[in-house]
Amino acid sequence: GPLLKVENLTKHYPLGTGFLKKTIPVIRAVEDVSFSVEAGETFCIVGESGCGKSTVARLLMRLVAPTAGRVLIDGTDIAGLRQHALRAWRRRMQMVFQDPYSSLNPRLTTGQIITEPVENFERLSRRQRQALAADLLRKVGMSPEMIHRLPSELSGGQRQRLGIARALALEPSLIIADEAVSALDVSVQAQILNLLMDLQQQMGIAFVFISHDLRVVEHIAHRVAVMYLGRIVELAPCEALFAKP
Ligand code: ADP
Ligand code: ADP
Numbered sequence: 001g002p003l004l005k006v007e008n009l010t011k012h013y014p015l016g017t018g019f020l021k022k023t024i025p026v027i028r029a030v031e032d033v034s035f036s037v038e039a040g041e042t043f044c045i046v047g048e049s050g051c052g053k054s055t056v057a058r059l060l061m062r063l064v065a066p067t068a069g070r071v072l073i074d075g076t077d078i079a080g081l082r083q084h085a086l087r088a089w090r091r092r093m094q095m096v097f098q099d100p101y102s103s104l105n106p107r108l109t110t111g112q113i114i115t116e117p118v119e120n121f122e123r124l125s126r127r128q129r130q131a132l133a134a135d136l137l138r139k140v141g142m143s144p145e146m147i148h149r150l151p152s153e154l155s156g157g158q159r160q161r162l163g164i165a166r167a168l169a170l171e172p173s174l175i176i177a178d179e180a181v182s183a184l185d186v187s188v189q190a191q192i193l194n195l196l197m198d199l200q201q202q203m204g205i206a207f208v209f210i211s212h213d214l215r216v217v218e219h220i221a222h223r224v225a226v227m228y229l230g231r232i233v234e235l236a237p238c239e240a241l242f243a244k245p
Contacts, residue, residue: 001075002036003173003206004060009033009069011055029055031230033069039173040204042197044217044238047227053210056227057178060208061095062086091121094167096160098179103163104151110137110162111147117169136165141195157188164195174206181216193220218242 012026030052037043045053058064062078071078097103104113111133134144140161167175181189224241226234
């Protein structure tokens with residue numbers, strides 16, 4: 001079966017107080033969304049800002065609970081998982097964000113940032129930590145000499161590589177990349193997309209790649225889901241979508 005299966009996923013946010021509550025009782029952020037992702041697949045979700053993409057990502061990570069519907073990993077409903085099983089699930093599933101600067105601790109060095117996720121699970125010796133950091137830096141095309149740099153001493157592209165290295169540290173089965181290249185210059189975007197494709201081929205990682213920009217996903221997607229107002233309005237293999245007149 002698929003690595004990830006999403007069935008009729010729905011998320012309504014209550015509106016605040018006041019007169020709006022009577023007219024628009026809830027924001028239908030995600031409405032009846034279903035899809036599945038195979039191991040090693042790049043599944044892209046595109047749609048304009050506000051269509052519900054990030055909410056889908058948060059539902060997949062169970063950072064928020066759905067109003068209705070289910071998320072299954074290897075056939076298991078994550079809603080039924082207890083704390084330690086959910087932690088194990090999150091370990092298999094990592095996120096890469098639009099702005100790694102805001103998600104990376106500015107006081108930690110590159111090496112510390114990369115090895116931190118692993119050290120949440122197991123103790124590493126100094127030697128193991130350095131070897132792991134150097135290996136991951138190489139994987140994302142950075143020099144191991146950058147191990148002592150702070151995030152503020154890196155370029156935007158290097159920071160995104162660092163965010164990817166951190167996501168790789170726990171050898172995930174699935175990476176959710178939410179607008180992972182949107183803040184970057186076009187030339188740097190291409191470099192990061194190439195890196196993600198290489199990693200996918202070498203390591204067999206599945207990607208849920210979220211972007212408001214259809215052009216960004218054209219070269220990496222196996223399948224594309226187009227969202228509009230909380231719903232998937234089109235779901236097709238990438239070639240089929242771009243072959244349309
Ligand atoms: P996208 O990622 O496509 O830009 P989002 O998932 O962030 O879309 O948002 C979808 C809709 O849900 C938007 O109308 C947004 O304002 C609303 N929304 C998102 N998060 C919340 C929240 N925590 N509370 C209320 N409304 C939210
Ligand atoms: P995105 O970049 O995905 O469009 P935003 O910048 O709109 O997201 O939202 C950033 C944060 O604010 C998210 O955690 C989202 O859940 C929350 N949020 C978005 N819209 C609303 C809303 N209408 N009410 C409350 N929280 C919101």
